Amino acid sequence: MEWKPDKKSKKAVYKQIAEYIEQGIADGTFPIDKPLPSERKLAEKYRLNRSTIVAAYGELEANGLVERKKGSGTTISKDIWGLTKKRIPSWNRYIERGSFQPNMPVVQRIRKESEEEHFINFASGELSKELMPDEYIRKVISTREFTGNLGYDHPQGNIDLRTTIVEHVKKYKGIMSQPNSILITSGAQQAIHLIIECLLKPGDAVVIEDPSYSYSLPIFKSAGIQVFRLSVGKNGINPEDLIDLHKKHQIKMIFLNPIFQNPTGTLLSHYQRKKILDISSEFGIPIIEDDPYSLLSFTEDDVSTLKSLDHNGNVLYVSSLTKIAASGFRIGWIIGPTPVIERLADAKQQFDFGHSTISQWLGNEFLRSSYFDEHIQRLKSELKKQRDVMADSFREYLREEVDYSLPKGGIHLWCHVKREIDDFKLLEQAIKEGVIYAPGLTLGTKKGYMRLTYGRVNANQIRTGVKRLATAIRKSSNM
Ligand SMILES: Cc1ncc(COP(=O)(O)O)c(C=O)c1O
Secondary structure, eight states, X not given: OOOOOOTTSSSOHHHHHHHHHHHHHHHTSSOTTSOOOOHHHHHHHTTOOHHHHHHHHHHHHHTTSEEEETTTEEEEXXXXXXXXXXXXXXXXXXXXXXXXXXXXXXXXXXXXXXXXXXXXXXXXXXXXXXXXXXXXXXHHHHHSOXXXXXXXXXXXXXXXHHHHHHHHHHHHHOOOOOGGGEEEXXXXXXXXHHHHHHHOOTTOEEXXXXXXXXXXXXXXXXXXXXXXXXXXXXXXXOHHHHHHHHHHHOEEEEEEOOBSOTTTOOBOOHHHHHHHHHHHHHHTOOEEEEOSSTTOBSSSOOOOOHHHHOSSSOEEEEEESTTTTOGGGOEEEEEOOHHHXXXXXXXXXXXXXXXXXXXXHHHHHHHTSTHHHHHHHHHHHHHHHHHHHHHHHHHHHOTTTEEEOOOSBSSEEEEEESSOOOHHHHHHHHHHHTEEOEEGGGTSSOTTEEEEEOSSSOHHHHHHHHHHHHHHHHHHHTO
């Protein structure tokens, strides 16, 4: 039977055509000394739009398999069929078959758009350059002698940095630890990855918050983990829901971001924190406490970490320098029972032989400096101002359009668009207006929500960005 594209398949038709031609070149269906069929012919033959064939040939050209010249059509590349008869591997097939999952296309799109300078970027969850300890770090580099180790360091991370983290978490988070119960990672992201890879098995069921920090979702999928989501209310997840879920699915791990949660900004209430710890002890389910934001509190509310309340060793605690200093340090840490930390350190050594010693040295200088307190005070005060500018801008431009509750710390504001909107149309329109944010559907299951990060933009950008967003909401709901 003659080949034709399957228009119902999940695979894009242009990709099917590209693969068909690639296969045809390999098996001689398309002889090397003849031009390939013209775009028009193929479009007619398969009843497709010509642009689909152009995209297929474009992909083959990008992979070096074909050459396209104006006027003389498409021919098989001389380089692959030259004297040496060297074949170019079929990279497309490799790209698609790898077991590690790519990000969602919409997440990839947002990341690409965020690189464009002209956008007001409410999407990237990090601090602006002005809020980072830029000057201090430059001073350290120019005035201090590097005392770190330039060779491979200890698999758990530099001992000086781990010793500083022991003091840091004791002073700021009420957590008691030892250098041997700490592993330095490449940000909290790698910490989560290591935990999933080393402590869970395919088929295991875990709980995450809905919505939640979504960049870990493809990691769960790649590892074959079943993910169950628990809705985040005003005070975080409901502990009773956790028990119900455990009874049905034998939950193996709970991932929580209890303090100024990304994206909702909620603070898990003290009662709920205690209750969840009790459930963890009763059923023996470990908790992964992801805590990048607890130092960024704008009020006197209780922000004690689960780890500081955990007397049985049920919590693996994860944090990093990303939201309190700079994302580019890529310094994160896990605190937990020593055998667990050693297991994770062994895996980290297999992945990358440990974190950069220069970055660890700088991170240590910063964390142990007398400047650290001053930096955190300034950071909190600036972030609070930025949050307030965002709320003022909402009142000015979006008064009737969105519902939100003011976060009491952290860097994200989570809001709900009151009109019926199509989430993806709104994002497209916002991009046209020059503003970008994280759509709620990339972070969980709730429709009509947006996460706006006020940490990476200044007051003027916040006002302009919210105004652009208001235009996008109006235009996209009239479409
Ligand atoms: C809750 C949460 N966990 C982990 C991360 C990862 O941060 P990093 O790897 O930069 O420390 C983020 C970043 O946005 C986050 O919000």
